[in-house]
Amino acid sequence: MIPFIQSAFENLIYLFYPTLCAGCQTMLYGEEKGLCSTCRMQLPHINTGEEQSVLLNKFGGRTQVDYVYAYAYFTKKSIVQRLIHQLKYRGKRDLGFQLGRWCGQELMELKGIPTQADMLIPVPIHPRRRQQRGYNQSEWIADGLSQSLGIVSRTDVMERTQFVASQTRKNRIERWKNVADVFQVTKPIAVRGQHVIVIDDVLTTGATLEACVTQLRAAGATTVGIITIAATR
Numbered sequence: 417m418i419p420f421i422q423s424a425f426e427n428l429i430y431l432f433y434p435t436l437c438a439g440c441q442t443m444l445y446g447e448e449k450g451l452c453s454t455c456r457m458q459l460p461h462i463n464t465g466e467e468q469s470v471l472l473n474k475f476g477g478r479t480q481v482d483y484v485y486a487y488a489y490f491t492k493k494s495i496v497q498r499l500i501h502q503l504k505y506r507g508k509r510d511l512g513f514q515l516g517r518w519c520g521q522e523l524m525e526l527k528g529i530p531t532q533a534d535m536l537i538p539v540p541i542h543p544r545r546r547q548q549r550g551y552n553q554s555e556w557i558a559d560g561l562s563q564s565l566g567i568v569s570r571t572d573v574m575e576r577t578q579f580v581a582s583q584t585r586k587n588r589i590e591r592w593k594n595v596a597d598v599f600q601v602t603k604p605i606a607v608r609g610q611h612v613i614v615i616d617d618v619l620t621t622g623a624t625l626e627a628c629v630t631q632l633r634a635a636g637a638t639t640v641g642i643i644t645i646a647a648t649r
């Protein structure tokens with residue numbers, strides 16, 4: 417393409433891009449936000465108490481996770497995988513916020529999982545990672561959840577102290593070793609005696625989340641729950 421046409425084309429894409437569905441790339445209409453209604457209806461919701469309690473088994477009693485809630489199942493090549501990819505690597509802030517809101521709304525309709533807590537804590541990323549990526553998508557999800565659940569999101573009570581290289585190629589045992597002690601509660605006074613919920617985008621092995629929960633427990637949090645947008649089976 418000659419440069420002029422190329423830039424005109426890019427401008428056009430830029431103009432329309434924010435209104436495309438994150439799942440299927442079709443145009444969004446009317447009240448649709450982030451996802452078109454077809455994709456939204458196709459999301460594999462985890463909407464029974466039994467399915468949710470199976471997620472808790474990922475933690476196998478090694479640490480005191482009081483409850484886990486995940487919005488949808490994560491499977492390869494699915495809409496959910498595309499959503500998570502867009503959050504993590506494409507910086508789709510509005511999508512993160514929207515997913516957080518929907519997740520909170522869904523959660524309030526489900527019985528058996530608490531919807532009240534003193535604070536939400538998005539899983540922190542290392543400052544070097546933030547510099548590379550420019551954002552922490554879990555904070556956007558927490559902001560959306562904060563709006564629908566009416567619980568404050570705190571990003572100032574905990575930090576990630578170790579920079580961990582990409583985990584995708586590591587096996588399960590290596591992952592566990594990799595995340596032990598990588599988090600630190602910087603304001604124990606803020607979490608002591610509090611009911612907190614840790615927020616992340618995806619629950620896979622649970623190693624990262626477990627490391628967070630362990631530190632929050634050690635700092636004196638009374639209950640610690642987990643909410644994620646997606647979870648593997």
Ligand SMILES: [Zn+2]
Pocket residue numbers: 437438439440441442451452453454455456
């Ligand atoms: Zn769609």
